[in-house]
Amino acid sequence: MLSATLAAPQSRFSRPTATAGWRVWLGPLRLPFLLLTPGCVLLAAAVVHWQQGALDLRRLTLALLGALAAHAAVNALNEWFDFRSGLDARTRRTPFSGGSGSLQAHPELAGYTLALALGALALTAVIGLWLLAHHGAALLPLGLLGLLLVASYTPVLVRRPWLGLLAPGLGFGPLMVVGTAVALTGHHSTAVWAAALPLLFLVSALLLLNQFPDVEADRSVGRRNLPVLYGRPAAARVYVGLLVAAYSALLLGVLLGALPKPALLGLATLPIAAYAAAVVQRWPNRIPRLLPAMVANVMLSLLTPLLMAIGLYCT
Incomplete structure (x- = not known):
């Protein structure tokens, strides 16, 4: 695997093998992970529907496509960078960490993966420009920050512990949820920011726990995330703090009147x-013991925005 990694620059733009099945071709996108995006977009749409009573389905479809393209781009870039650094060849892969394994099994797809990532990023930019041109400039700061986050996450942010911790939550919370709402309405609202805050903490917690199995591999390539720098027990306490912050933000948003009571669903x-918090605190260094908590962790990030959206739609 290491020799394939070192050889990757020479075959940087090699074409995929003719015998590669669709799962191999789409593997770098990490399709199961993309399920998080529709939930975030649906939550934003629910806030707008609660506020205005109607939705522009064309704008919503474009916002969803742009969000999916951005998520796909960051996944594929992460696969490519981790393949080039040799990180994925050193990890203990789980269903939630260690990459898809596509490039370890098919190193000839490295150039294709980079092209796929850049194409998805370009699609995100094109959709963003269309929405910007038709629906006002309020989307511009969010769009620029989103593109910067996608491009810099793996090469830059994962080496800065606190930025790397908050960047995923920022991307799926304020940027995706608020960005979708702004694309639909042309303006910001207190309600959509209140709805986005729980996602900021939940998605950051999701990525933090997914780093636990990769501590040794991450350290070997110079990553400086919280589990690497401070150890898994300390990172477990941060994880629990993020969960507390997520539910506190939701409760506070309703108590302050920014969101209706049904959002408490x-x-x-x-x-x-x-x-999940109990398991992570008890066994932070026992990766097999953590796997059920990692399943629960994914469920939190998928179900919480969905239930909030259902509550808002039923208001």
């Missing part, structure tokens, strides 16, 4: 969060 995932 998102609190229905609290038992799952309590289970």
